[in-house]
Amino acid sequence: MLIRPMRDDDIGAARALTHEALQRSRAATRPAALPAPPSGPPTPDWSGRWERRAKHLLRHDADGCWVAEADGGSRGGSNVVGVAMSLRREKLWGLSAYFVHPQAQSAGVGAALLDAALGYSQGCLRGIIISTADPRAARRYRLAGFTLHPTIRIAGSVDRSALPVVDGVRTGGPGDQDLCDSVDRRVRGAAHGVDHEFLCAEYGLLVSDTLTGSGYCFVDPSGSPVMLAATSRKIAQRLLWGALAVSPQGADVHIDYLTADQEWAVDVALAAGLSLRTEGYLCLRHMRPPATYLPSGAFL
Ligand SMILES: CC(C)(COP(=O)(O)OP(=O)(O)OC[C@H]1O[C@@H](n2cnc3c(N)ncnc32)[C@H](O)[C@@H]1OP(=O)(O)O)[C@@H](O)C(=O)NCCC(=O)NCCS
Structure with a gap:
């Protein structure tokens, strides 16, 4: 087995093995985390976005993206059996994707891939x-020195009669990147920089910029927040309500990766009639869960 830097022509194989790994873990446990594909064959939406994200990371974080290649081309032409993509934004390192093909799992491939991706965290203060x-992912992350914060997942369809009138939130665009970066720095100690360009091209953006604080929220067409950061709980709640208001009648909404520090979001979700469960972890190194923040699985 060879661990080597990922290339553009690995993206298709990496996307396919990610889909297999997520489908298998969905069957083995409960719905998987991260940008989870719908059950069944990959949809063009999920595959397209996964590949665009991988291209974006290879362009900006080539040294953080690695694949594992098995000896011989046993898997239908491609011998890529694992992928780890990580990013570095200012002094924060994050793991954006980490998957091993089900037939190659539990044999040390994941450990080798994570070591390679962690090499890219050198010089970063936080992770x-x-x-x-x-449990294999949690084991790897704890052994790498991350603190595991159990996470709350929220899902359901929004009770539209509960939607309040939301003041001070407007539609944003590429011109709001400086505002987004400055909120990021205050809330999680590092801007997202180039990721805002990607997110802006893929999702809707809501912005709040008032005398008392500011914030932003990327939102998908179902009304689910993809990433949210705000300088106060009040603004975070306004933005979350703004996102939920986008949700079409009956659409499945999800709000993911909350810890107990995000009660402001739990309270909005409960008022909107959504349901809570626990699944997975927010894994942090040298930082506390940012309170007025909803991380993105892909851009963290
Ligand atoms: C998580 C994942 C990438 C790890 O890759 P892997 O090649 O299976 O991992 P490794 O074999 O290197 O390490 C697994 C570790 O878990 C241990 N392990 C295996 N089964 C386990 C179980 N049921 N419970 C707890 N630990 C277990 C192994 O002993 C090993 O630990 P060790 O090296 O200290 O002995 C891979 O299993 C995977 O793709 N899982 C499904 C997708 C997923 O959840 N990805 C994580 C995204 S955050």
């Missing part, structure tokens, strides 16, 4: 990973 419920 962030969002973990599935897979």
Whole structure:
């Protein structure tokens, strides 16, 4: 087995093995974390976005992206059996994807891949990973020095009669990147920089910029927040309500990766009629869970 830097022409195989690994873990436990594909064959939406994200990371974080290649081309032409993609934004390192093909799991491939990706964290002060419920992932992350914060997942359809009138929230765009970066620095100690460009092209953006504070929220068409950061709980709640208001009648909404520090979000979710469960971990190194923040599985 060879651990080597990922290349553009590995993206298709990495996407396919990620889908297999997520499907298998969905069957073995409960719905998987991270940008989880719908059950069944990969949809063009999920595959397309996964590949665009991988291209973005290879462009900006080539030294953080690694694949594991098995000896011989046993798997239908491609012998890529594992992938780890990590990113570095200012002094924060994050693990964006970490998957081993089900047929190659529990044989040390994941440990070798994580070591390679962690090499890219050198010089970073802090680290962030969002973990599935897979006990092998949790084991790897704790052994790498991360603190495991159990996470709350929220899902359901929004009770539209509960939606309040939300003041001070507007639609954002690429011109808001400086605002987003400055909120990021205050809330999690590092801007997302180039990731805001990617997110802006893929999702809707809501912004709040008032005398008392500011914040932003990327939102997908179902009304689910993809990433949210705000300088106060009040603004975070406004933005979350703004996202939920986007949700079409009956759409499945999810709010993921909350810890007990995000009660402001739990309270909004309960008022909107959504349901709570626990699954997975927010894994942090040298930092506390940022309170007025909802991380993105892919950009953390
Ligand atoms: C998580 C994952 C990437 C790890 O890769 P892997 O190649 O299976 O991992 P490794 O074999 O290197 O390490 C697994 C560790 O868990 C241990 N382990 C195996 N089964 C276990 C179980 N049921 N419970 C707890 N630990 C277990 C192994 O002994 C090993 O620890 P050790 O090296 O200290 O002995 C891979 O299993 C996977 O793709 N899982 C499904 C997708 C997923 O959840 N990805 C994580 C995204 S956050």
